[in-house]
Amino acid sequence: MSETPPSVSTVLQARHSVRAFLPAPVPLQVLHEVFATALRVPSNCNIQPWRVYVVSGSQKEALAKALQAEAAGGKPPAPDFEWDVRFCGEHRERQFGAAAALYGVIGVDRHDRPARAAAMLRNWAFFDAPHAAFFTMQRYLQLVGAVDLGILAQTLALLLAERGIASCMQGALAMYPAPVRNLLGLSDDVGILFGMSFGYADPDAAANSARTERVALADAVRFIG
Template sequence: MPESRSFHEVVRNRRSVRSFLPTALNANLLRAVADDARHTPSNANIQPWQVHIVSGETRNRLSRAMLEAEAKGRMTPDFPFSYGEFYGPYRERQKAQGAAYYQALGVAIEDFDERRSTMLKNLEFFGAPHVCLLFMPAFHSVRIAGDVGMYGQTFLLALEAHGLGGVPQTLLGFFADTAREVLGIDPAMKMLFGISFGYPDMTSAASRYRIEKAPVDETVTFHH
C-alpha cells in the first residue's frame, strides 16, 4: 500500500493520464480500488452502477472490436452527446483542453491525419492494461447517471490514492453495443462511459500536461 496522503493532496494531484505503462495491476490491487469505489453515495442507496473491469486478452479483443466498429462508422451510444451543444464558457473550456493536449503532443491543429491517429488511441485505451466500463439500468432519469458519475469520480480518486492513474473517456460510450457484444452484457444495461487505468507513463507528454480548472468564483455562487 502507498503511504497515506490527505484528500487535499489526492484531489489536486489527480490528472487525466493518456499514456500508461504495460504493467498490469495484480488482483489484490484491482480489488482494493474497486473496494474503495463501492463506498460512493447514491440516491436512496440504490447503487445503480454495473462495473466491468476488463484486462488481459479480453481487453485486447475489446480494443480491436472498437477500432473495427469505428472504421466502419458503427457508433452505438446509449446516450446522446454532441460538442455542438456547448456554448459560451463551456465551449471555450472544451477548445482550450483540446488545444493544450495537441500542443503538448506536438500535433498541429491542421494535421488531420495525426489528430485522427491521436483520437484512435482512445480505443486502444491509451496503452493502459485495464479499462473500467460503467453501465447502469435503463432508468429514465438523469439523476441515476449522476450517481454513476459519482462512482466514476470515486474510482478515479481511488486510483490516485493507490499511486495509479486513469482517464475518463466519453468516446468509449459511443461503442456500447460493441462492448456488450464482446463482454456478453445484458442489452438492458446502458453504458455511460469508461475509464482506462494503470501505472502512468510519466515519460510521455500525454501524461505530464496539465489543464487549468476554472477558479471558484467562476463556477460557484455563495448565497448569504
C-alpha cells in the same frame, strides 16, 4: 504506496488525466480493495444502479482491436445514452483549451485532421492501459443513474490515485457499444454510460504532461448568506 497515504486534497491537487500507460497490470488484490471501498459512495435512495465491468489481459486487447476497427472504419457513433451535445460559448472555449493542451504536448497541429483522428483513435486502444472499466446501468434510469455513476467513477479515480494508479475517464468508450456489449453479454435493458482506462502512468510520455486550467473560484461557486 507510502506508509501514510496522501490526503484527498493532495491527491486532487496532483491529479490529471493520463493518456499513456505502462503495461504492468494492477495487482488483483488492489483492484478488489479499491472497488470494494468505492462502493461506499452515496447513491440516490441507495439504489446503487451501477454494474461495473473491468476488462484486462487478452480480452482487453481483443476489445481494443474491435473498437479501433469500428472507430477507424468511419462508423457514426451510436452510444446507448444521449451524448450528442454540442458545447457552446464558454464551454466550447474550455473544450478547445483542453484539446489544445493535449495537442500542444503531443505535437499535433489542430488543423491536421489525420493527426487529430490518430490521436483520438488512441482512446479505443485504452491509451495502452492494462485495464478498462465500463460503467453500465439500466437504461430507464437516465439522468438519475448517471449522477450516481459519475460519483462512483470519480471516487474510484481518487482511490486509484491514492495508490499511485492513474486513470482517464472516457466518454469515447461509450461511442461504439456493440463490441463491448457483446463481450460483457449485456441485456437490452442495460446501457454503457462511459468508460475509464487505468493503470500506471508512463512518466516519459509527452501526452501525460498535458495540463488543463480551471476557472476562478468566484466564477464557479457563489457563497450566499
